[in-house]
Amino acid sequence: MSSSTEINRRSLLRLGLGAGLGLAAAPLLAACGDGGTQAKAGAKDAALLPKTTPRNIGLKPDLPGTAAGVPNGYFTYPAQPTASVKGAPLKGAKTVKATLQTYAPPPPGRDENAAWQAIEKKLGAQVDITIVPADDYPTKFSTMVAGDNIADIFMYPETGGADNKAGFLAAKCADLTPFLAGDKVSAYPNLAAITKAAWQDGIFGGRLYGIPISRAGSGGVGFYRHDLYAQAGVESLDDLTDVAAFVELCKDLTRPKKDQYALSATAINLLAMSYGAPYDWRLEQASGKFTLDLETEEFRKAVETARELYKAGCYYPGSLAMTAAQKEKYTGFFKNGKAAYVYDGMPAYLTPSTGYLDAMAGVDKKFDPRPMTPIGSSAVAWPNNLALSYVFIKKADDKRVKQLIALADFAAAPFGSEEYTLINYGVEGVDHTRDAKGNPVLTKQGTQDTVVPWRLFGSAVPDLFSTSSEVGVRHLHAAYSKIIPLMLPKEYAGYSSPTWDSKGSGSLFTLKSDGLKDLISGRKPMSAYDQLVKDYLAQGGEQARTEFQEALQQGKKVTAK
Amino acid sequence: MEKPTIPGQALKGLALTLVVAAVVYPLLAVIGTSFASQTDVLKGSGLVLWPDHPTLDAYRTVFQGGVVMRALMVSLLITVTGTVASVLATIGMAYGLSRRDVPFSRFILMAALFTMLFNPGIIPNFLLVKELGLYNTFAALVAPVLVSAFNLVVLRAFFMNLPQELYDAAKVDGAGDFRVLLRVVLPLSKAVIAVISLFYAVTYWNAFFNALLYLDDSEKWPLPMVLRTFVLQGRSMDGAVAGEALAPQQSVQMAVLVIAVIPILLVYPFLQRYFTKGVLTGAVKG
Numbered sequence: 001m002s003s004s005t006e007i008n009r010r011s012l013l014r015l016g017l018g019a020g021l022g023l024a025a026a027p028l029l030a031a032c033g034d035g036g037t038q039a040k041a042g043a044k045d046a047a048l049l050p051k052t053t054p055r056n057i058g059l060k061p062d063l064p065g066t067a068a069g070v071p072n073g074y075f076t077y078p079a080q081p082t083a084s085v086k087g088a089p090l091k092g093a094k095t096v097k098a099t100l101q102t103y104a105p106p107p108p109g110r111d112e113n114a115a116w117q118a119i120e121k122k123l124g125a126q127v128d129i130t131i132v133p134a135d136d137y138p139t140k141f142s143t144m145v146a147g148d149n150i151a152d153i154f155m156y157p158e159t160g161g162a163d164n165k166a167g168f169l170a171a172k173c174a175d176l177t178p179f180l181a182g183d184k185v186s187a188y189p190n191l192a193a194i195t196k197a198a199w200q201d202g203i204f205g206g207r208l209y210g211i212p213i214s215r216a217g218s219g220g221v222g223f224y225r226h227d228l229y230a231q232a233g234v235e236s237l238d239d240l241t242d243v244a245a246f247v248e249l250c251k252d253l254t255r256p257k258k259d260q261y262a263l264s265a266t267a268i269n270l271l272a273m274s275y276g277a278p279y280d281w282r283l284e285q286a287s288g289k290f291t292l293d294l295e296t297e298e299f300r301k302a303v304e305t306a307r308e309l310y311k312a313g314c315y316y317p318g319s320l321a322m323t324a325a326q327k328e329k330y331t332g333f334f335k336n337g338k339a340a341y342v343y344d345g346m347p348a349y350l351t352p353s354t355g356y357l358d359a360m361a362g363v364d365k366k367f368d369p370r371p372m373t374p375i376g377s378s379a380v381a382w383p384n385n386l387a388l389s390y391v392f393i394k395k396a397d398d399k400r401v402k403q404l405i406a407l408a409d410f411a412a413a414p415f416g417s418e419e420y421t422l423i424n425y426g427v428e429g430v431d432h433t434r435d436a437k438g439n440p441v442l443t444k445q446g447t448q449d450t451v452v453p454w455r456l457f458g459s460a461v462p463d464l465f466s467t468s469s470e471v472g473v474r475h476l477h478a479a480y481s482k483i484i485p486l487m488l489p490k491e492y493a494g495y496s497s498p499t500w501d502s503k504g505s506g507s508l509f510t511l512k513s514d515g516l517k518d519l520i521s522g523r524k525p526m527s528a529y530d531q532l533v534k535d536y537l538a539q540g541g542e543q544a545r546t547e548f549q550e551a552l553q554q555g556k557k558v559t560a561k
Numbered sequence: 562m563e564k565p566t567i568p569g570q571a572l573k574g575l576a577l578t579l580v581v582a583a584v585v586y587p588l589l590a591v592i593g594t595s596f597a598s599q600t601d602v603l604k605g606s607g608l609v610l611w612p613d614h615p616t617l618d619a620y621r622t623v624f625q626g627g628v629v630m631r632a633l634m635v636s637l638l639i640t641v642t643g644t645v646a647s648v649l650a651t652i653g654m655a656y657g658l659s660r661r662d663v664p665f666s667r668f669i670l671m672a673a674l675f676t677m678l679f680n681p682g683i684i685p686n687f688l689l690v691k692e693l694g695l696y697n698t699f700a701a702l703v704a705p706v707l708v709s710a711f712n713l714v715v716l717r718a719f720f721m722n723l724p725q726e727l728y729d730a731a732k733v734d735g736a737g738d739f740r741v742l743l744r745v746v747l748p749l750s751k752a753v754i755a756v757i758s759l760f761y762a763v764t765y766w767n768a769f770f771n772a773l774l775y776l777d778d779s780e781k782w783p784l785p786m787v788l789r790t791f792v793l794q795g796r797s798m799d800g801a802v803a804g805e806a807l808a809p810q811q812s813v814q815m816a817v818l819v820i821a822v823i824p825i826l827l828v829y830p831f832l833q834r835y836f837t838k839g840v841l842t843g844a845v846k847g
Contacts, residue, residue, distance in 0.1 A: 102790070105628065105787065105791050106779040106782060106787060106790055108627060109631075109778075109780035128777070130777040131779050133773075133790045133793045136793075139683070139774070140774065143683055143684060143687040146684040146687065146688070147684070147688055329607055335603050336604050354599075362599055362600045362603070444622075444625050447625075448625060448628070
């Protein structure tokens with residue numbers, strides 16, 4: 001049967017090719033925006049950093065923190081929270097549009113969310129928050145940027161942001177230097193409690209743009225089963241005098257017939273920190289040379305030890321190959337008693353119900369999970385958790401920028417304040433009730449109302465508190481007290497490398513983690529280690545090193561002047 | 562015909578049992594886990610076929626706060642209105658393109674087929690939706706996918722396959738195009754329309770990506786988007802320090818999955834009798 005509209009493949013393809021080329025250019029052009037400023041290597045000016053002033057609203061911690069980053073620990077919640085912000089910081093402001101990523105299911109909307117309503121009442125304005133799942137955030141962010149649709153205040157994605165971040169920030173975002181640098185941050189006392197180390201990564205192209213959602217500095221080195229370690233004769237982690245002792249312990253704890261293994265998933269970070277390997281880069285101040293972690297003898301030793309552990313069968317079968325997407329599975333091996341160690345961040349310890357402490361008590365009361373610390377006399381801790389992320393403010397007039405910084409200041413309210421209570425526990429009687437000790441306990445509605453990610457507008461180092469376990473707070477505080485003094489300075493953060501900014505936590509990280517899994521699992525011989533280093537350097541590592549070194553030299557010239 | 566041997570029959574039975582098990586086991590595991598306690602999930606390292614401590618906690622959590630119920634309603638609304646709109650638009654377009662005397666029909670058909678070969682990409686689509694004023698509206702979930710080129714081709718081929726004499730007879734009786742479509746063509750096309758309706762309904766029911774791109778307000782999210790956040794919760798990016806995100810409650814994820822699967826599963830049996838006939842019709846036509 002013939003038809004006047006018969007399909008002709010050739011004409012269809014011709015049409016497709018011509019139009020396809022035209023369309024293909026569109027997203028590229030759109031994505032460029034007007035980010036004309038090219039990112040350059042350079043030293044970050046210390047004068048841009050806001051001055052750190054610890055926040056004190058009159059609470060006395062049960063376990064005091066330190067200026068170096070050990071958080072305060074509390075056993076009870078204040079009966080009468082006090083305000084940490086004067087008045088309504090957004091009074092008279094027009095509606096704020098915000099975009100934040102979330103790690104939780106969506107909360108009930110404003111109309112059904114008592115906490116949201118109470119926070120807006122206290123702020124003095126409406127805040128419309130677009131909440132995006134963390135995994136989808138890079139896609140959403142790209143379309144927002146390309147469509148020139150960025151919110152008044154937004155989080156920057158961990159991966160998949162603009163290729164030229166400094167250019168994007170200069171073109172689209174408010175320069176916060178005039179509002180926050182040096183003593184000026186004192187107008188925002190909650191933000192002033194953020195450490196300089198956390199602010200450092202908010203500097204791009206010689207200006208301060210990012211407000212940190214800061215953390216204790218180190219994410220720790222995972223968790224171990226104290227009861228199993230004690231059965232094997234290790235009553236205290238101090239008994240593990242070196243990595244060799246840890247290896248022997250792991251072999252001892254591995255009993256496949258009992259379905260018990262020493263490790264679940266990776267232990268490379270624990271081993272590398274225990275040997276004293278640097279965090280990403282080591283800077284030798286005298287020579288001005290940057291050395292990649294993979295190039296150091298300490299990191300190589302860590303890989304060799306990890307291989308030895310794998311060969312001895314110490315990893316729970318299949319767990320080493322698991323990715324972040326399978327986190328529940330590999331942490332589950334630890335939680336259900338099949339593994340004696342797992343690498344995870346310390347913030348996951350005290351989380352009510354699903355944190356290690358509560359979840360494992362539900363499986364077996366004998367399980368005694370505790371935070372691990374690096375092993376041996378050469379041990380260091382990596383500054384890998386200075387900030388969860390950063391928030392940026394869209395270009396606007398000074399009045400609006402100040403309002404949005406005030407919103408971040410409100411979100412960064414310290415433990416025990418009225419603002420902190422509203423953000424974390426919602427409205428008393430609706431979202432939380434007080435237990436016998438006077439501690440707030442979330443109601444069912446509260447568990448949903450409080451997942452609105454207000455705390456991601458900005459944060460100082462979070463304090464430690466648990467309604468269910470004083471012992472847990474003590475364990476965590478003790479671990480931080482041991483780890484924070486071991487923490488290396490993040491030296492390279494003082495210098496800008498556009499290559500590192502775009503590839504360091506993206507393609508280079510993937511190359512490294514995949515390569516290490518191949519080596520540790522024995523899929524590749526140890527001789528392939530050198531090739532991994534070469535590939536890493538060839539695919540951007542060497543370029544990043546050159547840029548860091550240029551930045552260092554530039555910094556020295558500035559200082560000399 | 563050769564009589565089947567007993568070993569042959571046994572092998573076939575075994576193969577079929579394995580195939581059925583491969584399909585049924587995950588479904589049962591999803592349902593079982595949705596009724597499991599957190600302790601059961603941890604002890605079972607993830608999926609639980611038969612929970613030791615069955616509980617409705619996961620369903621209580623899911624329905625608490627109204628997020629899932631609201632999303633369910635949004636999904637039903639989008640699926641029903643989107644399917645009706647898409648089927649109507651596709652029928653209209655397919656009918657027009659199946660007639661010989663429609664001006665520019667060749668160009669319009671080529672333009673529609675072009676979308677099968679080349680997708681404009683996320684950002685041009687986003688810009689178009691924004692410029693049309695559809696951003697953050699339910700219409701943004703329907704308009705960009707209103708007509709599927711594949712469904713259009715299937716339906717057009719079916720219409721072209723109907724005997725020309727039927728059209729001619731209707732015309733002789735004084736029927737216009739609209740009446741021919743309504744009284745002659747559609748009654749003969751129930752099977753194929755049922756099938757494309759199902760295709761559209763499943764597409765709308767499962768769609769989350771347009772909601773992610775075009776909706777700012779999470780109160781407007783359809784169920785797949787909410788389901789996605791439940792499934793992804795607790796994941797941290799590979800490059801980030803672990804521990805910030807909570808490990809998700811597997812039973813809650815599975816409860817949302819059950820709630821998301823059941824409505825669309827209920828539609829299948831009613832449409833299955835049309836399915837084979839409808840899909841095969843027009844499959845060999847260009």
